[in-house]
Each structure stands twice: as C-alpha cells, then as structure tokens.
Amino acid sequence: MTDTLTQSTTAEPHCVYAAKDFSSGAHPVWCPGCGDYGVLASLERALAKHGRPPHEVVMVSGIGCSSRLPGYMSTYGFHGVHGRGLAVGTGLKLTRPDLEVIVVGGDGDGYSIGGNHFIHACRRNVDMLYVVMDNRVYGMTKGQPSPTTEPDWDSEIAPGGIGLRPFNPLAVAIASGANYVARGFSGDPNGLADLIVDAIRWPGFAFIEVLSPCVTFRPEQMHWKKMVRPSSLSIEQDRAAATALVLGDDGFSLGVLYRGDRAPVAPPIKPQISVADVEREFALRA
Amino acid sequence: MARTSIAVVFAGSGGSGAMSAGAVLLRAAAHAGYYGLMTQLFGAQVRGGESASLVQVSIDPIESQPDRYDLFVALDWEKVEQFAAEIPLDEASVIIADPQAGTVPAGIAKSKGRVVPVSMSDPAATKLERGVQGRRVNMFAAGLVGALVGLNPSDLQAAAEAVFSDKGADIIAANAKGAAAGIAAAATLTLNARLDPPKPAARWLISGNQAIALGALRGGVRFVGCYPITPATDLVEWLAPHLTALGGRLVLGEDELASVNMTLGAAYGGTPAMTVTAGPGFSLMVETLGLAVAAEVPFVLVDVMRAGPSTGIASKTEQSDVNLAIYGAHGDAPRVVMAPISVADCITTAEYAVYVAESLQTPVIVLSDQALGQATTVIDPSDKRPPPLKRRLNGVAPATPFKRYAIGTDPVTPMPLPGTPGFEWVAEGLTHNEAGLPASGAGAHVAQINKRAKKIARFDPGPYWGETWGEGDTVVLAFGSTIGPAREAARRLAASGHQVRIVALRVLSPVPMEALARALSGARRIIVVEQNHGAQLYHHLIGQKAIPPSAESVARPGPLPFRPSEIASYVV
Structure with missing residues (x-):
C-alpha cells in the first residue's frame, strides 16, 4: 500500500457544516422504524464531517424506497429510473470530476435490475461512492423476494421461498474490481458515517453494503442489531483473501472488508486540437 | 463519346477487398475534382460473406442510388449471387471478370450485360496460389476502372496510399503494383467509360456517420455514451479519438441502458452529450427517453436506422423507427425528432439537434439511416451553421427552495449546474412539484405535463x-x-x-x-x-x-x- 492511498488526498477540512445542513427538510415516505432513516442520518453526518458544501455534492439514485433519498438531502440530486443510478453517476463524475458523486439505492435496484451496471461500475473504477441499503426485500411493491433474500423466505409471490442462492454483493464487487468494499449497519449511524467518510476519500469506486432493515415486510430483521459485530479482518490488496473473507462470513461482520490500490479513471485531457482541425481531415485538395 | 457519370460495382466475397477498391476509386475521383458517392453492401457475416462497394462518380453532385450500374467488376464469384437482386444490371451494363475465377453466375448473367474477360490474377497460378492472390486483385480492379474513367495514375496511386495508410510498407507496395497493372490493362480495353472533365472546387470527402459526429462536435458535444451496434459503430469509432483530443470523453457502456444513462448523467452535469445507436439499442433506451423528458435533461440520441423489427437486417437500411422516435415511451413524453436531409446535411442537423436539446432541456432524436450513415460522398462544405442556442442556467435569484420546475409563462425554466451554490435541485423522474419533490396529486401532474408539452409546442425551428x-x-x-x-x-x-x-x-x-x-x-x-x-x-x-x-x-x-x-x- 502506498502512502498516497492510505492518506486522504485532502487535509482534514475545518468542519464548518453540521449534519442538518445536508437535510432538505422534506418528510421521507419511509415507514416508521425503516433502516433507511439511519442511512440518511449517516450520510448527513458523513458529509458534514467530509466538509464539502452541499452544492458540490450530487446524490444519484434509481427507484425503490431507498432511492427516494436524494430528495431528502439539500445537495444536488438525480432520481432516475430503476437500476440505472450507477450509469448516471458514471457519466456525471467522468465529466464533472470536481463534484462529489454518491450513488444510493436498494438491493433490488442495484443487484437485480441494475446488476449488470454494478459489475461494470466496479470494473470501471470511477472515483465515486455507491451505498446500497439492503433489506433483502422489494419494499415499495410490498414484499417480494430480492436477489439477497434468503431462499426459504415465504412471500405471496413465492410461497415457501424463492429457493435461490442469495447474491453476494461484496464478493461480486471484489471480483469485479471495486477499490473499496465495506459493510455497514443502519442501526449504527456513527460507525456508518465514519465508513462513508473513509469510502469517499478512498480513490476509485467505493462500495458500502448497508444492512438496513425493512420493519414492515421483514420485521425479523429488527434482530439484526443483535447479530452485527465488527469484522475481525480487513484485507488490503489481496482480492483472493478478501473474497474468501466475504464468502466465509455470515453477512453480519461490519467495517472495511477490502481496500485496493487500483488507480481510478483519469479525468479528460485538456483539448489538444480544435473542431477546425477535425474538419481539415475531410478536405480534398482544391 | 464521354459521359457525365458512371456507376460501378466492385463485388466479391467478404475479405476480397471490394470496399477498399471502391474507396480507392472514390478518393482518386474526388481528388481529381469529381463528385462521388459510395455505399456498402454486405451480409451479416464478419468475414466470408458477400460484399460489394457501389460507387458513382459524376461531374455533378450525387445524392441517390442509381437505377442501374454501368460497370460490374467481379473480384471473385463466390458469394456474389446472394445479392445479385440488389445490384440492378441490364444489357447495357459491362461485366468485368477474371476468366480464371470461373463462369459468370446465372443471377448476374441474366442481365445480358456484356462480359469482358480481364486477367486480374496470374493465369498460370495454381488453385492455392489463386486463393492467396485473389485477395490482391482488388487494387488491380481499382486501377483498371480508374484508368478506364480517365483518372490519372498518380491520383489512383495516391488514393491507394491514403486508403491503406495504416498498413505496412510491403502491403502498400503490393497494392501499388496491383493498381499499376490494372492501369496498364485499361489501355487494352475499348469501353465507353471515360468521363467528361470534372469541375474541381474545394470539397470534402465524408460519410454520413462522420458528418453526424462532426455536427455534434460543432454543437459542443463533449460526452458520448455508446454500445457497439451496426450500422452506427463506425460513427463512434471515428468519434472516439477526436472527442478525446478535443478534451471530451467517449465511454463504451455495458449496454444501451448504461450508455444512455451515462449520457444523461453527463448532460445533467452541464456537458452537451449524445448517444449513438440503431433500432435494437434504441428500443432499450426508451425508458430513459421518458426520464429525460420528465426530468427535463437535454441529450441527443442518434439512431442510424436499419431494417427491423427485432434484430432485423443489421447492415441494411430502412426508415422504420419513426413511430418509436416520435411516440416511444410510456406516458405523455413529447420530444423533438429530426432527420438529416442529405449526407452533407448530417452536419447541420446534428449541430442543430444539440442546440435544440440544450435550449429546450429535452431529448432530441436524430433519425439517420444506414443508407445515409454509411454513404461516403463528396460534398461542397458550407459555412452556414445554425445559430448557437445555449442551455438556460440561471437568471433568477435563489429562492428557498429553488423551484427548478417552476410553472410560469416560460415553460423553459432555469437549470443551474450542480456546483452552483443556492440552487440545489434534484432531477426527478417521478411526477414532481415545482421544487422537484415527488408529488402524486393531480395538480402537480397536470401542471408539469402541460409545462413540458408547452415547451415542445412552442418550439419553432x-x-x-x-x-x-x-x-x-x-x-x-x-x-x-x-x-x-x-x-x-x-x-x-x-x-x-x-x-x-x-x-x-x-x-x-x-x-x-x-x-x-x-x-x-x-x-x-x-x-x-x-x-x-x-x-x-x-x-x-x-x-x-x-x-x-x-x-x-x-x-x-x-x-x-x-x-x-x-x-x-x-x-x-
């Protein structure tokens, strides 16, 4: 690990923002007790700590309960279509490297309809943060199994369980090239805020999978607070070891699980030619 | 008697070099001061299918396929019959073929065109040698036809060098030798192929796809999200290095869903942005077309139309995406749809499309088609450009909250760039209120639908x-x-x-x-x-x-x- 990667590229800013400066004041559509409130609070705290003003931050999302989040923040935002938040964020960050781009969404949005974009965002390693609020259910459509749902979870659309192996987003992220992979818990807003600040400052594509209970359709997830614990390991660089770690754990170990040192995509170069130069290529001799 | 124009076909199996032969003839004629147009005809196979270049050379501008071809040059006869129906020949047509390549197939012979045997390859060559040499007769053919129409050898050789400029010296030398042999063989033939002298002027040689790309660059496009698709791929392949050198970026997405959403993300950030596709990719992009309408984010979508529906015929032209372009998307999603008038106009239309998209904060679809996009033609470049129109960024004092989607007399409302203090807003695909927050009431829904409809209805080109x-x-x-x-x-x-x-x-x-x-x-x-x-x-x-x-x-x-x-x- 090089020093440039272990240290923040910017000095710790003088903290001039409070968490509330990042709140739009709009009332969320979320159910009382929803884990996403904790994620929203964590993001507001993290951005205050990070120290960039709200107008330099863009929250990008897809569709679903958690994707409503950009409207609840005082930053710029883009609430797009289902599953495509990462693509919007990629285009934005590549053309506006001066902005802090954070993509948020849920497990259905990111791992099912947007699964292909997730893989390729990890490969592309654009310098942005992706936060997935995983509650292992489609909540907005009232309780269908998502890619991370346990195979035996009973639901109206899949009585007796969907019977499929859950998707492991952390292993997929590490295998696909994400440069920073962590797991957080919505019930631990301070710990999650610290992770978010760390992830924002880490170069390249950072991915935080957040356990964010759905109290309405998965009330048993309220027990997650008893199951989570800090991860005993945090792997640097070694993707095989990191993959073994995330495939081997029970899904409740929190913290930074993997950090790599891939260089993120470079910003566009300064113009070398003009459009008039391009036009001359077509000219025949007079 | 000399003629004012000639229509020539170079045909063979894929890999025979038919496209290169056509490109050399067209470029040499263009350098000499003639107008010309070349289109490509090929099957779905990457290699080994049928392939033909259709070249017209004239003293006057050409914007159309001809009714018939004057000259048909067979580089081989292996696959040519597969598209004989697409190359109209008649008894006045001349068919030039190497006797060693076999007899003229029935599909071509039935035209009753006069067959002129010309040995393009070594008559003493074995079948194996012919298999190898067969790939070299294309420059012989280009030299032969070029000399027959009256082009001078130096123009032909210069064109061959330009067309093969990325090849090694040995290939360039072999091609020069082939072209020279073809030029020499022309002297032995008596054909009515000679053209009247041209009317030279400062002109451009450009394809429709390149012209769209150039127009977009003129309009300020500096981000392109795309995914490979025939017949639009050569547009973005040409564009990629130019865009990079201009300080922009082209990103190859994982699919069209990604490429159009990347385009929208870049556009939201303030960079004029474009995506380029053909029918099947356009179908995938439709969900984001609706998003761009609702969220009022500008971008240009270029659809180089091909035969559909579904995968259709990837390499061949059709104008069948009109409904999709005008009406595609659920809900009321008005947008602007335009089509270039000619290859030269691809430049104007693409530049204009960028301005309209940016000024109306709406998606603009440019319906090109394979016949325009993959036509390479000589044009008289025009200095006449559409007047630049810009995105409306500010113009109001910050209100709390800023009303990005304000309802007022002007349906085009300011769209401050992210990074601007005091105007933080969310681009929103849900029905929203004036501030951009999701709203499901009738008032906001009707007001915003009317706002967007009014933008399009008021558009006066x-x-x-x-x-x-x-x-x-x-x-x-x-x-x-x-x-x-x-x-x-x-x-x-x-x-x-x-x-x-x-x-x-x-x-x-x-x-x-x-x-x-x-x-x-x-x-x-x-x-x-x-x-x-x-x-x-x-x-x-x-x-x-x-x-x-x-x-x-x-x-x-x-x-x-x-x-x-x-x-x-x-x-x-």
Missing part, C-alpha cells in the same frame, strides 16, 4: 424545419435517405416536362405546421414517400392534420433503397 425544391403542384414529401432519390426523380421528370415539388422534412416532430402548410400551398397532389411498411410518417402527418386525407402514401420496407425511377414512375 424557423428555417430549419425542412427544405423545398421545385414549383410543381405535385409534391413528393420525404425525409432522410429518401430525399436524394426523390430529388433525382424530380430532375428527370422536369427534363420531360413534369414539374414536381420536393418537400423535405427535417423536423418530423413536432410537425412544423405553418412552414409545412406554406411549402404545400397550391399542391394538387401530395405523395409521402418513406421506407417502411406501415407508412409511419404518413400516419403521423395525417394524425396531426398536416396533410389532407387525399394525400397519397408510397411506403415500402427496406432494405432496398428507393431508386429515382421507382419514385418517378409512381408520380407519372
């Missing part, structure tokens, strides 16, 4: 609505690659005393009602010509009451291009 030629009371109304053959048909009909007016629509939607009404004034007969089975443009115009119910429709699917004679024979 002015002189960029389209073009007209001629004064007759019979009108042929066309768009895209159908305009060229319609104009050629009108020229021929005028020569025989029938005046026909051509009305070419650039803006297909919203229909430029007043300009079109003026263009159609006094028309006794209106004929809408388009290349799709469903008469998509005709029904659009009828539906908008832009043409009377008495208007006639000539609508047939691709992939065969309209030929001037087909349109002329319908008119009279």
Whole structure:
C-alpha cells in the first residue's frame, strides 16, 4: 500500500457544516422504524464531517424506497429510473470530476435490475461512492423476494421461498474490481458515517453494503442489531483473501472488508486540437 | 463519346477487398475534382460473406442510388449471387471478370450485360496460389476502372496510399503494383467509360456517420455514451479519438441502458452529450427517453436506422423507427425528432439537434439511416451553421427552495449546474412539484405535463424545419435517405416536362405546421414517400392534420433503397 492511498488526498477540512445542513427538510415516505432513516442520518453526518458544501455534492439514485433519498438531502440530486443510478453517476463524475458523486439505492435496484451496471461500475473504477441499503426485500411493491433474500423466505409471490442462492454483493464487487468494499449497519449511524467518510476519500469506486432493515415486510430483521459485530479482518490488496473473507462470513461482520490500490479513471485531457482541425481531415485538395 | 457519370460495382466475397477498391476509386475521383458517392453492401457475416462497394462518380453532385450500374467488376464469384437482386444490371451494363475465377453466375448473367474477360490474377497460378492472390486483385480492379474513367495514375496511386495508410510498407507496395497493372490493362480495353472533365472546387470527402459526429462536435458535444451496434459503430469509432483530443470523453457502456444513462448523467452535469445507436439499442433506451423528458435533461440520441423489427437486417437500411422516435415511451413524453436531409446535411442537423436539446432541456432524436450513415460522398462544405442556442442556467435569484420546475409563462425554466451554490435541485423522474419533490396529486401532474408539452409546442425551428425544391403542384414529401432519390426523380421528370415539388422534412416532430402548410400551398397532389411498411410518417402527418386525407402514401420496407425511377414512375 502506498502512502498516497492510505492518506486522504485532502487535509482534514475545518468542519464548518453540521449534519442538518445536508437535510432538505422534506418528510421521507419511509415507514416508521425503516433502516433507511439511519442511512440518511449517516450520510448527513458523513458529509458534514467530509466538509464539502452541499452544492458540490450530487446524490444519484434509481427507484425503490431507498432511492427516494436524494430528495431528502439539500445537495444536488438525480432520481432516475430503476437500476440505472450507477450509469448516471458514471457519466456525471467522468465529466464533472470536481463534484462529489454518491450513488444510493436498494438491493433490488442495484443487484437485480441494475446488476449488470454494478459489475461494470466496479470494473470501471470511477472515483465515486455507491451505498446500497439492503433489506433483502422489494419494499415499495410490498414484499417480494430480492436477489439477497434468503431462499426459504415465504412471500405471496413465492410461497415457501424463492429457493435461490442469495447474491453476494461484496464478493461480486471484489471480483469485479471495486477499490473499496465495506459493510455497514443502519442501526449504527456513527460507525456508518465514519465508513462513508473513509469510502469517499478512498480513490476509485467505493462500495458500502448497508444492512438496513425493512420493519414492515421483514420485521425479523429488527434482530439484526443483535447479530452485527465488527469484522475481525480487513484485507488490503489481496482480492483472493478478501473474497474468501466475504464468502466465509455470515453477512453480519461490519467495517472495511477490502481496500485496493487500483488507480481510478483519469479525468479528460485538456483539448489538444480544435473542431477546425477535425474538419481539415475531410478536405480534398482544391 | 464521354459521359457525365458512371456507376460501378466492385463485388466479391467478404475479405476480397471490394470496399477498399471502391474507396480507392472514390478518393482518386474526388481528388481529381469529381463528385462521388459510395455505399456498402454486405451480409451479416464478419468475414466470408458477400460484399460489394457501389460507387458513382459524376461531374455533378450525387445524392441517390442509381437505377442501374454501368460497370460490374467481379473480384471473385463466390458469394456474389446472394445479392445479385440488389445490384440492378441490364444489357447495357459491362461485366468485368477474371476468366480464371470461373463462369459468370446465372443471377448476374441474366442481365445480358456484356462480359469482358480481364486477367486480374496470374493465369498460370495454381488453385492455392489463386486463393492467396485473389485477395490482391482488388487494387488491380481499382486501377483498371480508374484508368478506364480517365483518372490519372498518380491520383489512383495516391488514393491507394491514403486508403491503406495504416498498413505496412510491403502491403502498400503490393497494392501499388496491383493498381499499376490494372492501369496498364485499361489501355487494352475499348469501353465507353471515360468521363467528361470534372469541375474541381474545394470539397470534402465524408460519410454520413462522420458528418453526424462532426455536427455534434460543432454543437459542443463533449460526452458520448455508446454500445457497439451496426450500422452506427463506425460513427463512434471515428468519434472516439477526436472527442478525446478535443478534451471530451467517449465511454463504451455495458449496454444501451448504461450508455444512455451515462449520457444523461453527463448532460445533467452541464456537458452537451449524445448517444449513438440503431433500432435494437434504441428500443432499450426508451425508458430513459421518458426520464429525460420528465426530468427535463437535454441529450441527443442518434439512431442510424436499419431494417427491423427485432434484430432485423443489421447492415441494411430502412426508415422504420419513426413511430418509436416520435411516440416511444410510456406516458405523455413529447420530444423533438429530426432527420438529416442529405449526407452533407448530417452536419447541420446534428449541430442543430444539440442546440435544440440544450435550449429546450429535452431529448432530441436524430433519425439517420444506414443508407445515409454509411454513404461516403463528396460534398461542397458550407459555412452556414445554425445559430448557437445555449442551455438556460440561471437568471433568477435563489429562492428557498429553488423551484427548478417552476410553472410560469416560460415553460423553459432555469437549470443551474450542480456546483452552483443556492440552487440545489434534484432531477426527478417521478411526477414532481415545482421544487422537484415527488408529488402524486393531480395538480402537480397536470401542471408539469402541460409545462413540458408547452415547451415542445412552442418550439419553432424557423428555417430549419425542412427544405423545398421545385414549383410543381405535385409534391413528393420525404425525409432522410429518401430525399436524394426523390430529388433525382424530380430532375428527370422536369427534363420531360413534369414539374414536381420536393418537400423535405427535417423536423418530423413536432410537425412544423405553418412552414409545412406554406411549402404545400397550391399542391394538387401530395405523395409521402418513406421506407417502411406501415407508412409511419404518413400516419403521423395525417394524425396531426398536416396533410389532407387525399394525400397519397408510397411506403415500402427496406432494405432496398428507393431508386429515382421507382419514385418517378409512381408520380407519372
């Protein structure tokens, strides 16, 4: 690990923002007790700590309960279509490297309809943060199994369980090239805020999978607070070891699980030619 | 007797070099001062399928496929019969073929064209050697035809060098030798192929796809999200290094869903952005078209149309995405749809599309097609450019909250760039209120639908609505690659005393009602010509009451291009 990667590229800013400066004041559509409130609070705290003003931050999302989040923040935002938040964020960050781009969404949005974009965002390693609020259910459509749902979870659309192996987003992220992979818990807003600040400052594509209970359709997830614990390991660089770690754990170990040192995509170069130069290529001799 | 134009086919199996032969002839003729147009005909196979370049050279501008070909040069006979039906020949056509390549196949011979045997390869070569050498006869063929039409050897050799500039010295030398042999062989033939002297001027050699790319660059596009798809791929391949050198970026997405959303993300950030695709990719992009309408984020979508539906014929042309472009998306999602009028106009239309998208904060679709996009042609470059229109960024003092989607007299509301303090707003695809927050009440829904509809309804393209030629009371109304053959048909009909007016629509939607009404004034007969089975443009115009119910429709699917004679024979 090089020093440039272990240290923040910017000095710790003088903290001039409070968490509330990042709140739009709009009332969320979320159910009382929803884990996403904790994620929203964590993001507001993290951005205050990070120290960039709200107008330099863009929250990008897809569709679903958690994707409503950009409207609840005082930053710029883009609430797009289902599953495509990462693509919007990629285009934005590549053309506006001066902005802090954070993509948020849920497990259905990111791992099912947007699964292909997730893989390729990890490969592309654009310098942005992706936060997935995983509650292992489609909540907005009232309780269908998502890619991370346990195979035996009973639901109206899949009585007796969907019977499929859950998707492991952390292993997929590490295998696909994400440069920073962590797991957080919505019930631990301070710990999650610290992770978010760390992830924002880490170069390249950072991915935080957040356990964010759905109290309405998965009330048993309220027990997650008893199951989570800090991860005993945090792997640097070694993707095989990191993959073994995330495939081997029970899904409740929190913290930074993997950090790599891939260089993120470079910003566009300064113009070398003009459009008039391009036009001359077509000219025949007079 | 010399002639003013000639239409030549170089045909062979894929890999025979038919495209290179055509490119060399076209470039040499263009350098000499002739006009020219080359289109490509090939099957779906990457290698080993049928392949032909169709080249016209003339002392006058060419914007249409010919009715027939004067010269057919067979590089081999292996696959040629597969598209014999797409290359009209007749008894006046001359078929040049190597006797060693075998007999002329029935599909070509039935034209009764005169067969002229020319040994392009070594007659003593074994079958194996012929298999290898067969790949080299294309430059012989290009040299032969070039000399027959009267091009000088130095122009032909310079063109061969330009076409193969990325190849090694040995290949360039071998090609030069082949071309020289072809030039020498021309002296032994007596054919009526010689062209009148050209009228040289400062011109450009450009393809429709390159012209779209150039227009977009002129308009300020500095981000392109794309995914490979025939026949649009060569556009983005040409664009990629140029865009990078201009300080922009082209990103190859994982699919069209990604590429169009990346485009939208870049556009939201303030960079004029474009995505480039063909029908199947356009189908995938439709969900984001609706998002761009609702969130009022500008971008340009270029659809180089090909034969559909589904995968259709990837390499061949059709004008059958009109409905998708104008109406595709759930909900009420008005947008602007335009089509280039010619290869040269691809530059103007693409630049104009960027300005309209940016100034109206709306997606603009440019419907090109394979026949325009993959036509390489000599054009007279124009300095005339559409007046630049910019995105409206600010102009109001920050309110709390800032009302990005404010309802007022002007439906185009300021769209501050992210990074601007005090104007933080969320681009929102849900029905939203004026501040951009999701709202599901009737008031906000109707107000925002009206706002977006008003933007499009108020759009006045002015002189960029389209073009007209001629004064007759019979009108042929066309768009895209159908305009060229319609104009050629009108020229021929005028020569025989029938005046026909051509009305070419650039803006297909919203229909430029007043300009079109003026263009159609006094028309006794209106004929809408388009290349799709469903008469998509005709029904659009009828539906908008832009043409009377008495208007006639000539609508047939691709992939065969309209030929001037087909349109002329319908008119009279």
